[in-house]
Amino acid sequence: MGYNWQWYQIPKYIYRYTDNGFQFGELMFGLWTTITLSFSAFALAVILGLLLALLRLSGLFIGTKVAVCFLEFVRNIPLLVLVYLFYYVLGPVFKYDRYTASILCLAVYHSALISEILRAGINAVAQGQWEAAKSIGMSKAQMYRYIILPQSIRFMLPPMTGEVIHMVKSSAIVSVIAVAELTTLGQNIISDTYMAFEIWFTIAVIYMIVIMILSIGASQVERRYTVTN
Amino acid sequence: MSYTSPIINFESVDKFYGNFHALKDITISVNSGERMVICGPSGSGKSTLIRCINGLENHNSGKLTVDGVEVFEGSKDIIRLRQEIGMVFQQFNLFPHLTVLENLTIGPIKVRKISKPEAEIMARKYLERVHIPEQAEKYPAELSGGQQQRVAIARSLCMESKILLFDEPTSALDPEMINEVLDVMVELADTGMTMVCVTHEMGFARKVADTMVFMDEGKIIEVAPPEKFFSKPDSDRCREFLEQILEH
Ligand SMILES: Nc1ncnc2c1ncn2[C@@H]1O[C@H](COP(=O)(O)OP(=O)(O)OP(=O)(O)O)[C@@H](O)[C@H]1O
């Protein structure tokens, strides 16, 4: 094939020893950004998703309509277009940087998926639980806080851990607006060194390792919360 | 019996589920301290009637007042009113993620804003009342059906409500557990609390009821004191129904 393999070049992008001692390489910084980006976006997506789910379950005409419109809007736009929208259109209007744009965009996109998980979890709680909570005089907020949400957690956790993994994977897309996460840094290194094969293999392996660690965590969670009966 | 004012009052109440007419022109009242037992065939509207009292179902027309407060869909008073009305369900509906003690104290603490130690003292008192003080730290799933239903009764008692509603409290229980729950209910009846009870346990009804009610097809067919109700009811349908369930 005539390709000049240069695997020996790769480790320095992961770590190196300099006069200042041990240092992480670019790819590790990229990975760190990927992780912080994903988890910030995930936290925001859960809050947004819960709001959406509660709005839809509120029984209020306007609340339901707002939530459904939002969900339809997000669901019918490709993630890539959503990224451009958040960076090139909303970014200049609200004056935020590319990192913020990517968090907001990922959060909005995933909030639609998460709200469905939360809604299904809430609906999975037996009707009698609502009735019992009502009959002791609880308000709607108290019913959710003390009776319904604690019980729906076990229905939500397994699919939610799946969503974390989904989030880490889809975070690669923000490389199109040059946020310095793993995929972007990989592209940068390749444009400097032309080591496309080595770098893309390495990046794929790094994602795989991270996702595998998360999957193991997820299956632990799943085992603990598997719904019996 | 001395005169007491009605604490629950239905005036020409109708209730529809879609096109289905579930309660037809219900007019009946329950006095403070009265013990009313409602029976009737499946689908006759007994649950619907009792669930209207605490607003779990909303009636469509007519007037329903409980403890002087009108109950209607969207009422702002209903949450406060429900604190005065305990309810025991056929399926117990205990909170499975809370211990027995927490099941009993969550209402008093969160709704009535009573301090936790005070609520726990009260909860243990009522667990004693239903004869299971030793189960306080367990989770509902670790108890037998009869014990769970007694916890549910204690949970209603902890709200110190004026009215207790029972919707077939023993019909989900194994036969050998029915009596332990009925015994507790008889003891409660002796305390002078207002009770409305849907049940087909006629032995229990004879023992505690001040008033017997027979429903069929969404209508109240017969209202009578137990002596008359069981010996010479006015309606044939009521007599046939009693013959049927007293056979076994
Ligand atoms: N949520 C509902 N939607 C539609 N129809 C309903 C609903 N709840 C009850 N019904 C109907 O209303 C009628 C009365 O029901 P209800 O539960 O009050 O009867 P019941 O006397 O308690 O019967 P059972 O002894 O079986 O508990 C039944 O025909 C039932 O099918």
Ligand SMILES: [Mg+2]
């Ligand atoms: Mg019923």
